[in-house]
Amino acid sequence: MSGAALSLAKKRALAAGFGSNSNATRYLNQDFRNLRAQSRSSGKLFCDPTFPAAPESLGFNELGRSSYKTRGVTWKRPTELVSSPEFIVGGATRTDICQGALGDCWLLAAIASLTLNEDVMARVVPTDQGFGDDYAGIFHFQFWQFGEWVDVVIDDRLPVKDGELMFVHSAEGREFWSALLEKAYAKVNGCYEALSGGSTTEGFEDFTGGIAESFDLRRPPSNMFQIISKALEAGALLGCSIDITSAADSEAVTRQKLVKGHAYSLTGAVEVNYRGRKEKLVRMRNPWGQVEWTGAWSDGSSEWNYVEGDAPHANAEDGEFWMSFRDFLNHYSRIEVCTLTPDAIGDDSVKHWSVSKFDGSWRRGSTAGGCRNNPYTFWMNPQFVIRLEEEDDDPDDGEVGCSFVLGLIQKNRRKLRKAGEDMHTIGFAIYEFQGQREVHLDKNYFLTHAQTARSETFINLREVSSRFKLPPGEYLVVPSTFEPHLNGDFCIRVFSEKQNETQPCDDPVSAELDDVSKNNNNPKVRKNPLAKIWPLTLHTNHCVCPLSSGTDIKTDGFSPETCRTMVNLMDDSGNGKLGLGEFATLWKKVQKYLSIYKKNDTDNSGTMSTPEMRVALKDAGFTLNNTIYQMLVARYSDPDMTIDFDNFVGCLMRMEMMFRIFKKTDVDDSGSIELNFEQVSPTLIPTPP
Numbered sequence: 279m280s281g282a283a284l285s286l287a288k289k290r291a292l293a294a295g296f297g298s299n300s301n302a303t304r305y306l307n308q309d310f311r312n313l314r315a316q317s318r319s320s321g322k323l324f325c326d327p328t329f330p331a332a333p334e335s336l337g338f339n340e341l342g343r344s345s346y347k348t349r350g351v352t353w354k355r356p357t358e359l360v361s362s363p364e365f366i367v368g369g370a371t372r373t374d375i376c377q378g379a380l381g382d383c384w385l386l387a388a389i390a391s392l393t394l395n396e397d398v399m400a401r402v403v404p405t406d407q408g409f410g411d412d413y414a415g416i417f418h419f420q421f422w423q424f425g426e427w428v429d430v431v432i433d434d435r436l437p438v439k440d441g442e443l444m445f446v447h448s449a450e451g452r453e454f455w456s457a458l459l460e461k462a463y464a465k466v467n468g469c470y471e472a473l474s475g476g477s478t479t480e481g482f483e484d485f486t487g488g489i490a491e492s493f494d495l496r497r498p499p500s501n502m503f504q505i506i507s508k509a510l511e512a513g514a515l516l517g518c519s520i521d522i523t524s525a526a527d528s529e530a531v532t533r534q535k536l537v538k539g540h541a542y543s544l545t546g547a548v549e550v551n552y553r554g555r556k557e558k559l560v561r562m563r564n565p566w567g568q569v570e571w572t573g574a575w576s577d578g579s580s581e582w583n584y585v586e587g588d589a590p591h592a593n594a595e596d597g598e599f600w601m602s603f604r605d606f607l608n609h610y611s612r613i614e615v616c617t618l619t620p621d622a623i624g625d626d627s628v629k630h631w632s633v634s635k636f637d638g639s640w641r642r643g644s645t646a647g648g649c650r651n652n653p654y655t656f657w658m659n660p661q662f663v664i665r666l667e668e669e670d671d672d673p674d675d676g677e678v679g680c681s682f683v684l685g686l687i688q689k690n691r692r693k694l695r696k697a698g699e700d701m702h703t704i705g706f707a708i709y710e711f712q713g714q715r716e717v718h719l720d721k722n723y724f725l726t727h728a729q730t731a732r733s734e735t736f737i738n739l740r741e742v743s744s745r746f747k748l749p750p751g752e753y754l755v756v757p758s759t760f761e762p763h764l765n766g767d768f769c770i771r772v773f774s775e776k777q778n779e780t781q782p783c784d785d786p787v788s789a790e791l792d793d794v795s796k797n798n799n800n801p802k803v804r805k806n807p808l809a810k811i812w813p814l815t816l817h818t819n820h821c822v823c824p825l826s827s828g829t830d831i832k833t834d835g836f837s838p839e840t841c842r843t844m845v846n847l848m849d850d851s852g853n854g855k856l857g858l859g860e861f862a863t864l865w866k867k868v869q870k871y872l873s874i875y876k877k878n879d880t881d882n883s884g885t886m887s888t889p890e891m892r893v894a895l896k897d898a899g900f901t902l903n904n905t906i907y908q909m910l911v912a913r914y915s916d917p918d919m920t921i922d923f924d925n926f927v928g929c930l931m932r933m934e935m936m937f938r939i940f941k942k943t944d945v946d947d948s949g950s951i952e953l954n955f956e957q958v959s960p961t962l963i964p965t966p967p
Contacts, residue, residue, distance in 0.1 A: 302420050302429040305466065310418040310431050323355070323415030326433040329465040336437060337471025338696045347379070351444065353435040355415060359443075360452045365408040365417075367453045370399055375456045376567035378445035381474040384517070385463065386446060386565035387541035388481025389456060391515035394545055398513065398618070401427075402485050403455060419462040422487035424689045424769050425635055430462040437470070445470060449567050449596070467692040476692075478517030478541045480740050482616035486515065489633075489685045489773045490616040491745055492734075495607050502613075503558050503603055507547045509615045516544040518562075521611035534573045536609055537564065544613065545598070551586040558603035561590075570599040617683065617773060634780040635771045636662060638904075640759055643888035643919040644911040645904050648762030649736060650707060650729070655762045655889055657721045660904055661783040662755045663711060668776035669750060680750055682774035684708075685743035686733070686757045689767040692740075703760040704768070705736035708746070711754040718785045718904070719754070720893070736760040754783060763919070787906060789937040790899035831875060832884035833923040840928035847935045871927050874898055885920040898930055900937075 306328050317324040329335050331353035333343040341348055356363035366374075370393045375386050392399055407417050418431045436457055437444040446460040463484070464470040479490035495518075499505065509516060522530075522539040530538045546561030559575060575581050577593045591600055601609075619633055638660040640646035647658035666680035684706065691701045708731040709724075730753065733742045757770055772780050836844070848860045856864065878894040879886050886894060888911050895902060895910075902910070910933075914925040921929070943951040 302427040305428040305430045308431040310416065310429060313431060314412065314414045314416050317414035317416060318412070324433045325415070325435070326431065326465075329432060329461075331433075331435040331437075335464070335469055337469050339471065340474075341380075341469070341471040351437050351439050354438045355434050356409065356436070356452075356454045359436075359438070362452060363409050364453050365458075366403075366455045367448075367450055370403065370455060374448045374450065374453055375565055376447050376449050377565050378443060378447060379439075380445045380470060382445075382460070382476070383565045384476040384478045384541040385460070385473055385481045387478045387517045387543045387563070388485060388515060389446075389459065390543040390563050390565060391482070391517065391545065392485050395513045395515070398486055398515075403459060417458050417462070419459055421463065421466055421484045423466065423484065424687060425637065427487070428466070430466055432458065432462045432465055434458060436461065468696055472692040472695050477614065477739050477741075478519075478543075479614045479616065479743075482515045482517065482614065483687075483741070486616060486618050488514070488616045488618040489683055489743060489771055490614050490741065491683060491743055492612055492614045495610050495612060498607060502607070503547065505615065506544065506560065506613070509617070510545075510547055513618055515616040516613060518542050518544050518606075518610045518613040520609060531569060532609075534609075535569055535571055537566075537569060541565065542610075546590070546600075547603075548590055550589065552581065553584050559590075559600050560603055560606050561598065561600050562606075564597035564599075567597040570597060571601050573601060573605060575600045575602050575605075632774045632777045633771065634778060635769055636780065636782060637767070637769045638662075638757065638782075639767045639908070640764060641908045641911065642763040642765050643915055644892075644908045646763050646765065647758060647889075648764075649705065649758050649760050650724070651760075652762045653721065653725060656756070656758065657719060657724050658889055658892070659756050659758045661718060662757075662770060663715050663781055663783045664753045664755060664772055665779040666748060666750050666753070666774065666776075667778075670747075670775050677747055679747035680774065680776060680778075681745065681747045682772055682778060683743055683745045684733075684755065685741055685771045685773075687741040687769050687771070689769065691766070701738040701740060702764055702766050703736050703738045704757070705733040705742050705760065706755055706757040706770075707732045708748075709754040709756070711752045715781065715783055716786050718783065721889075724756075784903045785901045787903055788901045789933070791934060791937060791941070830882070830884060831872070831879070831923050836924050836927065840924050840931070843928050843931040843935065847931050847938075867931075868927065871898065871930055872923070875923055875926055883920075885922055886926060888915055888919045888921065891915075891921050891926070894926070895930075895933075900930070900933055 308326075308328065313324060325331075333348060333351075336342075336348055336351065337345075339345070374393070375389050377383055377386050392402060402420055404418060404420065415433050415435075416431060417434055418429055420427050420429050434454070436454075443457055446457050448454070448456055460473075461470075464473055467473060479492065482488065482490050493499065493502065493505075495502075506516065519541050520532075520536060520538045532538065543563040543565070544560055545563050548559050548561075549556050550559060551557075562571065564570065570577060573579075575591070576599050577591065582589050582591045638645075640659070645658055645660055647655035650656050664682070664684075666682065668680065669678055670681050686704055686706050688702055688704055691699070694700070707729045709727055710730050713719075731744075731746055731748065734744050736742070755770065757768060759766065772778055844864055845856060848856055848864045874894050874897045875886060878890040878897065880890060881887075891911070892902075892907055895907075910929055911919075914929045915921050916925075940951060943953065
């Protein structure tokens with residue numbers, strides 16, 4: 279299925295409810311219930327062919343086939359590890375998650391926060407499975423993936439080394455939901471090693487479909503404790519970490535037993551009466567299941583003896599501890615808060631934010647313009663318009679405006695780690711906007727307009743998001759990679775306190791076409807002096823160009839393919855040849871295209887760059903959207919992202935042919951057509967010589 283057809287199919291599926299949590303898309307088209315029934319009827323435990331118990335499922339480098347870390351690894355089912363395994367024992371809790379030999383503490387911190395919200399937990403970990411009567415060695419989990427929920431099937435073979443689970447495990451020993459959840463998430467991302475290193479926000483969003491914000495605790499908002507408290511009350515997920523200053527700091531333990539470069543969950547916030555005053559406290563969770571804070575308000579510390587009323591402290595060495603909010607700000611560097619989507623919040627008393635989302639892509643040479651440091655190409659990036667109409671009700675900070683959170687996510691980058699790729703450095707710029715929405719703004723607009731706001735930074739994480747408060751109006755958002763000409767797919771989401779309207783800002787698809795038949799039959803054309811120097815026929819197997827000499831463009835003449843395209847377009851008789859009138863009209867077209875080509879070759883290189891091509895297409899009368907322009911660049915540009923004159927003419931001729939066929943067939947001017955094979959064949963079958 280082509281990219282355009284696939285995109286259309288996805289839109290129709292989403293409109294029909296597919297991809298929602300209640301009707302999740304089957305990942306790799308695997309149906310959990312059918313596969314479980316097949317395994318039970320065959321009497322054989324399920325073995326997943328799409329994520330086998332093999333080295334490639336572990337990793338590609340440190341966990342690769344030849345790594346010492348994977349020597350002696352076997353894959354065993356829970357029934358082979360303990361006598362009476364359980365999926366969940368006494369309800370899923372944050373103490374069920376202990377980190378193994380994989381650097382995915384960011385994910386485990388997200389899982390720990392997940393257990394605090396039963397409704398969200400039930401969306402990710404379906405309860406229709408276990409080790410009881412229906413056990414068949416198969417389990418499934420649901421994750422949010424860039425706009426849709428997917429149902430991921432796995433078998434329960436887990437990697438074991440020296441008799442112990444290699445990765446996530448439960449301290450209880452016979453509970454396996456967290457280990458199986460990690461395996462399903464590794465499958466979605468390609469392998470276990472792909473999960474090494476990351477931000478807790480990734481896990482937050484993939485477990486909720488929400489949007490995550492990050493706050494720098496060196497410069498926190500004045501109401502940071504209120505933000506945390508309200509977020510926890512609304513079921514949000516929170517994570518935090520301590521920055522490292524060198525590689526040696528990674529997971530180094532401080533004097534008071536905090537771990538640097540390590541992801542923690544923030545699971546509670548309270549105010550207690552302490553020595554006659556209010557003391558703000560926060561509860562933290564270390565995914566290791568041990569190594570706890572030893573400072574004030576730690577387990578068993580003397581501060582608890584002077585609390586009036588209920589004291590929420592605990593004394594178990596389980597990785598969970600309390601500390602004062604003041605110490606929290608002094609020791610931690612960053613906190614991440616994931617706001618949930620309306621469908622994830624069952625409590626009607628919680629204020630729901632409005633959500634909108636769009637997908638897009640950056641393609642080298644066409645829609646990957648890089649950041650504002652690249653004024654020549656920045657305008658080529660996809661563009662979106664946000665319309666904000668209503669101001670916030672009773673803003674907490676007293677500032678009047680429209681609050682919203684804008685998030686830019688790059689898709690599927692973890693999967694590409696096996697191929698040596700990783701996250702791009704991404705960000706976005708916001709401009710005040712007044713004008714026509716169905717226009718992709720060109721270079722001149724961005725050279726003459728300053729940005730109104732922007733992402734906090736360009737960063738090589740999966741998502742960059744920022745909170746804004748702007749006056750009502752329309753705003754243009756331009757998402758980009760930092761460097762130009764990098765391929766990638768993304769989605770952009772807007773969460774706003776009040777209703778917002780977000781839509782792509784792109785050119786409509788149209789063409790201004792001359793009446794070819796009228797020109798071909800013009801008697802004045804037949805007296806054209808070209809007849810003296812050109813034969814009366816132009817065959818499709820000739821490779822000629824009347825402009826190959828005496829000009830400052832680089833060309834070796836028209837290729838046979840371009841000649842065929844010319845004849846297909848200009849040949850009214852269908853005999854594979856051009857008469858004098860037809861040829862003269864073609865000559866005028868080539869001259870016109872040469873003029874456009876030279877005009878847009880702004881650096882006088884003799885070739886045209888891909889940014890110049892988009893302007894040249896407009897000069898030739900073709901208005902195209904990003905999707906079509908991406909296809910043209912992929913088809914007609916050279917590896918160095920230039921288009922020679924032959925390819926330029928061939929592109930324009932083929933474009934004109936397509937538009938003529940469409941307009942001729944669309945007799946009702948409806949904007950859509952149906953073609954049978956006889957109608958479409960002239961564009962596919964070359965004219966015989």
